[in-house]
Amino acid sequence: MLxxxxxxxxASSWLGGGGDIGIFSVLTESQSVESQLVKSTVEGLSLVPASQRLAGAERILANELAAETTLRRRLEGAELSGWDYVIIDTPPALNLLTINALTAADQVLVPVEAHVLALSGVAQIVSTIGLVQSRLNPKLRTAGFLLCRFDSRTRHSAEVRERLTAKFGDRVLRTVIHENIRLAEAPSFAEPIETYAPSSQGAADYGALAMEFIAMENA
Ligand SMILES: Nc1ncnc2c1ncn2[C@@H]1O[C@H](COP(=O)(O)OP(=O)(O)OP(=O)(O)O)[C@@H](O)[C@H]1O
Ligand SMILES: [Mg+2]
Structure with a gap:
């Protein structure tokens, strides 16, 4: 479930589920997760979509008591036993929606663009994760830092990897997602990389990520 x-x-529009009220009404109108769940174009994957109204959700939530735990409370009340994973895609900002995701989650995967500028953002998210762990969600684990848009031809990507590893050691995932044009193309065909370009580097990288993640869980 996404x-x-x-x-x-x-993520919603790429998976053919955009435009509905979706997660907005789960967060602000006490709708159940199940009531907003729609099938995606990918077999086995359903989603609770984002919508334009979601941009206003933060303001509405901010007026409520225990606003940070809203999503967790909704998920606690949801029937999730039929799902292997619930994946939460967060906004690219450390706002109340992101705090809701971190408060509801067991694990957080931090994608880091292989660019020096992205490293200051990592420091910020790490400190936010620490705050959420101590105040809201002690069981939150950092599954790892995932280097994305990695360009093997440049020294720069390797440098970013070294700096990240110096700081976070084995919490930096072995898998890196290389820059790959097939990954840029796939969404416009509303297809996951595994079916759009199964023999591409992008498919291999995301396959490796899934395997590394599952191996970590079983360790
Ligand atoms: N490894 C990659 N190789 C090539 N292009 C990529 C790669 N990763 C991402 N892109 C391009 O960047 C676009 C957005 O990527 P992504 O989905 O990771 O970001 P986003 O979640 O939309 O961004 P954000 O949430 O940070 O605003 C993709 O549609 C694709 O065009
Ligand atoms: Mg994103």
Whole structure:
């Protein structure tokens, strides 16, 4: 199951589920998660979509008591036993929606663009994760830092990897997602990389990510 908490709604529109009220009404109108669940174009994956209204959700939530735990409370009341994973896509900002996601989650995966500028953002998210752990969700674990848009031809990407590893050691995932044009193309065909370009580097990288993640869980 995918919960799209990003008002940009890319994950939803790519998966053929945009435009509905979706997660907005789960967060602000006490709708159940199940009532907003729609099938995606991918077999086995359903989603609670984002919508334009989600941009206003933060303001509405801010007026409520225990606003940070809203999503967790909704998920606690949901029937999730039929699902292997609930994946929450967050906005690219540390706002109340992101705090809701971190408060509801067991694990957080931090994608880091292989660019020096992205490293200051990592420091910020790490400090926010620490605050959420101590105040709201002690069981939150950092599953790892995932280097994305990695360009093996440049020294720069390798440098970013070294700096991240110096700081976070083995919490930096072994898998990196290389820059790959097939990954840029796939969304416009509303297809996941595994079916759009199964023999591409992008498919291999995301496959490796899934395997590394599952191996970590079983360790
Ligand atoms: N590894 C990659 N190789 C090539 N293009 C990529 C890669 N990763 C992302 N992109 C391009 O960037 C676009 C957005 O990527 P992504 O989905 O990771 O960001 P986003 O979640 O929309 O951004 P954000 O939430 O940070 O605003 C993709 O549609 C694709 O065009
Ligand atoms: Mg995003």
């Amino acid at each position: 919960l799209d908490l990003d008002p940009q709604g890319n």
